Amino acid sequence: MHHRIIIFAGGKLGPWALQHITPSDTLIGADSGAIYLIHNGLTPHIAIGDFDSVTEEEMKLIRERSGNTISCDPIDKNYTDTEMAFRLALDMKPDQLLLIGVLGTRFDHSLANVHLLALANEQGIEAAIIDEHNEICLISKTTQFDRGQHSQVSLLPLSEQVTGITLSGFQYPLNDATLTIGQSLGISNVLTAEAGRIEVRDGRLLVIRSRD
Structure with missing residues (x-):
């Protein structure tokens, strides 16, 4: 059975983003991406991050309405929230990975997230970044x-x-x-x-x- 994981992060999001979800997808919310899913009536299978961009009330909702919540110290961590979510998703060995909300006003984060595609490419996992106007993937074969x-x-x-x-x-x-x-x-x-x-x-x- 085809297994696809969609990661929602806290970058640019909108109604367009929800149109990519199908019932069989596994949803991972990275930091405020988790509360975006919850506010739109969806249940993240996993919420992960330091959650420094959500309020205490939102954090309570995330813990209550996510299948599993993985939180870490915002200072003592080696990866961005999106990379943590991405590496976790790779460990789950999906057929396909979709990243949504990983592009935004912080160019450093956007560029780092594009570079994450190389990790999936190394493992032979199809991965793409999607926003309202673009779809980005990395290929090394025809x-x-x-x-x-x-x-x-x-x-x-x-x-x-x-x-x-x-x-x-x-x-x-x-x-x-x-x-x-x-x-x-x-x-x-x-x-x-x-x-x-x-x-x-x-x-x-x-x-x-x-x-x-």
């Missing part, structure tokens, strides 16, 4: 994407370089190309076919699908 609502596609290397990039179904083709960190060659391509194919020979490639 992958096919449906166009859906995201026709704009940008490619950015997360490793020093990515080699053997060949695109099919895109407005601007690449054939056995190499992208190196610092280049903008892969920005703002357009998926013109109903499905596009991205071939990668070596390296880790961020695929950012966007809509305005």
Whole structure:
């Protein structure tokens, strides 16, 4: 049976975020992401974090209405709340991981959360970050994407370089190309076919699908 875990963190959230949940998903609330789920009538299977961004009353609700609550000291911890939730989710060996509310006004946190995708990639677990306008994933092998609502596609290397990039179904083709960190060659391509194919020979490639 397909097992998907969705992590809700305390970044930008809205009604759009709830539309991604299905009844079979395991829900993890990281810090204030847990209270967001609860306020929307949902029960986090796990709530995790230092909970320094929730009130005492909200913390009481989290403990009462979550399947399991894992709290830690806000000072004596090695990971952000989102990374704690992410590592816990990886240990549960899902088929797919979805991160919602992990992008926001703190660019350092947003960038760190994008880098978390590398941990899932190492374990062969499909993972993606979604907000209202973007879907971000990391690939290291040939992958096919449906166009859906995201026709704009940008490619950015997360490793020093990515080699053997060949695109099919895109407005601007690449054939056995190499992208190196610092280049903008892969920005703002357009998926013109109903499905596009991205071939990668070596390296880790961020695929950012966007809509305005």
